[in-house]
Amino acid sequence: MGPDSTLNLPADSPLRHLQDDPVLVVLLRSFGCTFCREAMADVAAAKPQLDAAGVRVAFVHGGSPEEAEPFFAKYRLTDVVRVSDPSLAHYQAFGLGRTGPQALLDPVVWARGAVCAISHGFGSQPAELMRQLPGVFVVQHGAVLSEYRHQSPADRPNYVAIARRALEMKAM
Numbered sequence: 001m002g003p004d005s006t007l008n009l010p011a012d013s014p015l016r017h018l019q020d021d022p023v024l025v026v027l028l029r030s031f032g033c034t035f036c037r038e039a040m041a042d043v044a045a046a047k048p049q050l051d052a053a054g055v056r057v058a059f060v061h062g063g064s065p066e067e068a069e070p071f072f073a074k075y076r077l078t079d080v081v082r083v084s085d086p087s088l089a090h091y092q093a094f095g096l097g098r099t100g101p102q103a104l105l106d107p108v109v110w111a112r113g114a115v116c117a118i119s120h121g122f123g124s125q126p127a128e129l130m131r132q133l134p135g136v137f138v139v140q141h142g143a144v145l146s147e148y149r150h151q152s153p154a155d156r157p158n159y160v161a162i163a164r165r166a167l168e169m170k171a172m
Helices: 034-052 065-074 089-093 101-105 107-120 159-171
Strands: 023-027 056-061 081-084 135-140 143-149
Touching (some): 034 107, 034 159, 065 081, 143 159
Parallel strands (some): 023 056, 056 081
16 A cells, blocks of 8 residues: 555444545554554644644544543543544554564564653553554545554654655645
8 A cells, every 4th residue: 555545444434534634544553552652642742733734633443432532531632533443444454464473572672662661651452452563644535645654563653744745745
């Protein structure tokens, strides 16, 4: 999937109703994942710039809405679109893969995870989500304008740069 790729979202996806504005879609692994908590904090910090650029924000996660609520409140992301996707259908629609077992043992991931956990904490993760790769996409009218595909759960994307790239592509 690359720029201008068309998505095959689930029929009941709330993302299907977000057509008018570009939407930064952040697919998280789980709320127990320290990197996902960091992602929420990073998006919250970038949100004023995203709002000013006319880019809406949506998060997709594998937890229940009840599990998600305290995390969206903690990071002051109560006004974003939230998609609960325990079946991981959105992850498949965006073509997100899984990490190999070696990634869970990678010293770089562990070191960055330890540093990240000091700021954002950590918790337990469902086994099926531990190896799920996250991703960030800017979509509009069912097309992917820009994307960031994690090579590792420890990657830290620049959300504003991803959105800017999408807006530049759209302007062409």
